[in-house]
Amino acid sequence: MSLDELFQQIKKKKSFLCVGLDVDIDKLPSTLSPNPGSIFEFSKQIIDAVAPYAVAIKPNLAFFEVYGSKGWEILELLMNYIDNNYPELFTIADAKRGDIGTSSEKYAHAFFKHLKFNAVTVSPYMGQDSVEPFLMYPDKHVILLSSTSNPGSQDFQIQSGNENNLFEKVIQKSQTWSHSEKLWYVVGATRSSHLKQIRKLVPHNYLLVPGIGVQGGHLSDVVEYGINEQCGLIVNASRSIIYSSNGSDFAHAAMTRARSLQFGMESFLKKHELVK
Amino acid sequence: MSLDELFQQIKKKKSFLCVGLDVDIDKLPSTLSPNPGSIFEFSKQIIDAVAPYAVAIKPNLAFFEVYGSKGWEILELLMNYIDNNYPELFTIADAKRGDIGTSSEKYAHAFFKHLKFNAVTVSPYMGQDSVEPFLMYPDKHVILLSSTSNPGSQDFQIQSGNENNLFEKVIQKSQTWSHSEKLWYVVGATRSSHLKQIRKLVPHNYLLVPGIGVQGGHLSDVVEYGINEQCGLIVNASRSIIYSSNGSDFAHAAMTRARSLQFGMESFLKKHELVK
Numbered sequence: 123m124s125l126d127e128l129f130q131q132i133k134k135k136k137s138f139l140c141v142g143l144d145v146d147i148d149k150l151p152s153t154l155s156p157n158p159g160s161i162f163e164f165s166k167q168i169i170d171a172v173a174p175y176a177v178a179i180k181p182n183l184a185f186f187e188v189y190g191s192k193g194w195e196i197l198e199l200l201m202n203y204i205d206n207n208y209p210e211l212f213t214i215a216d217a218k219r220g221d222i223g224t225s226s227e228k229y230a231h232a233f234f235k236h237l238k239f240n241a242v243t244v245s246p247y248m249g250q251d252s253v254e255p256f257l258m259y260p261d262k263h264v265i266l267l268s269s270t271s272n273p274g275s276q277d278f279q280i281q282s283g284n285e286n287n288l289f290e291k292v293i294q295k296s297q298t299w300s301h302s303e304k305l306w307y308v309v310g311a312t313r314s315s316h317l318k319q320i321r322k323l324v325p326h327n328y329l330l331v332p333g334i335g336v337q338g339g340h341l342s343d344v345v346e347y348g349i350n351e352q353c354g355l356i357v358n359a360s361r362s363i364i365y366s367s368n369g370s371d372f373a374h375a376a377m378t379r380a381r382s383l384q385f386g387m388e389s390f391l392k393k394h395e396l397v398k
Numbered sequence: 399m400s401l402d403e404l405f406q407q408i409k410k411k412k413s414f415l416c417v418g419l420d421v422d423i424d425k426l427p428s429t430l431s432p433n434p435g436s437i438f439e440f441s442k443q444i445i446d447a448v449a450p451y452a453v454a455i456k457p458n459l460a461f462f463e464v465y466g467s468k469g470w471e472i473l474e475l476l477m478n479y480i481d482n483n484y485p486e487l488f489t490i491a492d493a494k495r496g497d498i499g500t501s502s503e504k505y506a507h508a509f510f511k512h513l514k515f516n517a518v519t520v521s522p523y524m525g526q527d528s529v530e531p532f533l534m535y536p537d538k539h540v541i542l543l544s545s546t547s548n549p550g551s552q553d554f555q556i557q558s559g560n561e562n563n564l565f566e567k568v569i570q571k572s573q574t575w576s577h578s579e580k581l582w583y584v585v586g587a588t589r590s591s592h593l594k595q596i597r598k599l600v601p602h603n604y605l606l607v608p609g610i611g612v613q614g615g616h617l618s619d620v621v622e623y624g625i626n627e628q629c630g631l632i633v634n635a636s637r638s639i640i641y642s643s644n645g646s647d648f649a650h651a652a653m654t655r656a657r658s659l660q661f662g663m664e665s666f667l668k669k670h671e672l673v674k
Contacts (some may be wrong), residue, residue, distance in 0.1 A: 187508045216497075218497050218524075220493050228464040247523045274528050280526055
């Protein structure tokens with residue numbers, strides 16, 4: 123999916139919401155049996171419920187991989203389901219991969235060709251040759267970790283002295299690489315001052331913003347500092363949507379929560395004259 | 399496997415060799431059919447051939463994941479094969495994972511419990527809470543990326559100004575975390591000056607050193623700067639061993655190459671009076 127097509131979806135649905143699928147069998151509603159197979163059924167019902175209000179879906183690889191090949195089979199089924207029923211949804215593999223070139227080529231194939239994701243999250247630690255193999259695919263997108271929303275983000279992403287912060291260096295350096303127009307960046311919603319700095323460095327690139335909801339970030343700050351002429355933001359919520367209810371009404375509760383977030387986003391899109 | 403048990407294996411085999419399984423079906427010998435199923439057969443024969451000369455085996459996740467659930471099934475078969483036939487081999491999942499705490503917990507379970515690896519490589523970018531879930535398993539080991547051997551390692555791991563390099567900060571900071579005795583570090587064989595600095599920072603921790611062979615690092619430099627009282631080094635070779643021959647004699651050629659590396663290692667272990 124191209125960025126233009128994504129922006130069309132944002133305008134059509136009046137939403138820049140991404141729903142993260144961090145599906146833990148210990149948190150499934152009691153109406154579903156607590157086994158890996160139920161992850162597909164739960165995810166399918168969640169997707170059906172939120173599809174009118176979300177433009178993107180972000181399966182978290184860790185929550186599939188924990189079941190080994192069985193988990194990967196479930197992810198394959200799920201990607202087929204989305205491809206067949208909701209081709210307009212932008213799909214993000216939250217995988218945080220990154221290795222020397224020959225290995226990153228294999229990871230890129232796994233996520234872009236085998237699983238047909240539109241985008242994948244990548245860790246920048248190993249530098250240019252670890253990221254470039256992901257940038258070789260037309261209409262696919264690479265979302266580099268920059269300033270993440272977790273407590274440990276303070277350990278290395280921030281620099282104590284007068285030097286630039288690592289999260290800024292990641293953006294500046296990666297913008298000099300070939301196909302840098304395909305790069306997005308992860309910026310936690312809990313880091314609004316970083317968001318402001320990052321938006322200055324990359325006025326046109328899309329940003330993936332996790333940390334709304336359970337992690338405590340505010341949508342108004344995210345929009346104030348992050349929005350651009352093509353929206354330029356995809357804001358993710360995972361647990362606060364998919365675990366809205368642990369009863370048999372879980373899908374309806376997820377829909378209600380997604381609709382409420384979409385409603386807020388619509389008002390910001392109107393305010394910034396991106397939709398009528 | 400505990401570090402004491404690993405050191406016993408090093409002394410018994412007079413070797414600190416790790417064989418990396420980066421098995422590409424395009425590079426399989428012509429006697430094996432070029433399909434994912436042959437990866438198991440090839441890897442099995444390589445392991446049988448090198449087991450007398452290597453103390454560790456390092457499957458590279460990218461080369462399995464490229465085939466999705468099928469690739470993961472092959473890895474599961476392979477780990478069962480090692481567990482049943484070579485329980486003395488130290489197994490490293492070269493996975494370079496790392497995510498917020500709840501996700502890293504799932505990855506740790508995947509590699510330590512489901513696949514029963516002894517160690518996993520982890521990317522430090524997201525900091526303490528992304529690494530700690532891996533440190534919770536008794537007798538399991540966490541190998542943090544520090545100074546890698548690829549060209550892109552220059553992009554972020556090295557600092558241009560007077561500040562400490564990122565690869566040093568990773569070591570210093572991570573040594574303050576709970577269970578830091580379980581931490582190993584990746585240091586490329588092509589970075590002998592970094593190896594020297596790192597050994598000063600962590601005199602007792604094990605280091606995983608890739609980059610011998612195709613990438614051009616020298617064993618003598620690695621030993622000079624890296625060896626400690628418990629050896630403290632596991633040196634990896636992948637392509638230079640497993641693709642020693644592309645004929646039907648591939649396993650024998652891999653054995654010859656592994657034996658030659660082991661022979662060099664034995665002389666260094668003797669020189670440093672770790673074996674007789």
